[in-house]
Amino acid sequence: MNPPLLTLDNLACGYHQQAVVKDLSLELAAGEIACLLGPSGCGKTTTLRAIAGLEPVTGGSIHIQGRQVSSRSRQLPPEKRGLGMVFQEHALFPHLTVADNVAFGLRKQPREQQRQRVSECLDRVRLSGMEDRYPHELSGGQQQRVALARALAPRPALLLLDEPFASLDLDLRRALARELGDILRQENVTALLVTHDQEEAFALADRVGVMRQGQLEQWDTPYNIYHAPANRFVAEFAGYGSFLRGEVVDDNTVRTSLGELTGRSNTTLTPGGNVDVLLRPEDVIADESAHLALPVTRRQFTGATILYHLRVGAAETLLCQTDSHTNVVEGDALHVRLATKHLVAFEAN
């Protein structure tokens, strides 16, 4: 791993004596893209603002490129931190053209160098030819691309993005999120992005941080967040899933009402203990030849797939994802088999 470009060490900050971010530690390596994910109000934006130098910290420290930029006693101003920022509201200068907006952070450079870099950045965000337009002559998505080009132009050490596409409709947002990943990697910029869209985070990031009530619950690869969640909250936040109650037989086996589930467990399981095993929809496979038939309580057609809610016993539900041609309807039974590759189990609630 590259040396950390950003280090938060037991970071704490808040507003009017109220703690919002608590004891938050993480490291982001140079060149990596990370996403902070979490429910509304959990402190994602506050964390980003503290890194940007827009909020004072009440405890812990922030280092960028090995230099301390924030602590209780020290606060380097935002413009001295070598950061680029893209926030939800586009905040382009309405009276400046696209080219002048992008050139804004390059004012100290010679004209020809500015022109070259503006052209390169507009090319990156696929807006070549729009140099002379004004922000009001662009669509929302185009305005966000200009904001991105403007933030990238001075080659910041770290780019902070706060829900940059939140004001756009879902399709455009997902498309831009994918494109953003390519652009950031081409520019080789280290970036921290705030979102509450888990799919967007997974599609983009090398590393995802899941936050709850000001604390970081897990800081990990998207794969581990999804397949090896540190706790029930992360498991539930990081995608569809259901829990099946069971009794631990040994480290690799849990006995449930649907039979024994086996697989390597990422936590130590105590034989005899009651646990809830996480089953993702893709662990439950529709198979007409399977003996197990479970009643369908809900059928959600998403286009590419169908998400079936299946009743287990009196109170449990399993989710099963099938291709979108499966025509079993609510009230009928779907034949399934369980195919867990590993066991993710938490102590029973």
Ligand SMILES: Nc1ncnc2c1ncn2[C@@H]1O[C@H](COP(=O)(O)OP(=O)(O)OP(=O)(O)O)[C@@H](O)[C@H]1O
């Ligand atoms: N300027 C402020 N003054 C007082 N409290 C604030 C201020 N800004 C945010 N808060 C509070 O701090 C908490 C965290 O807010 P923050 O904006 O960091 O959350 P978030 O995770 O980014 O939420 P969202 O996803 O809705 O943007 C919230 O309870 C919010 O009400």
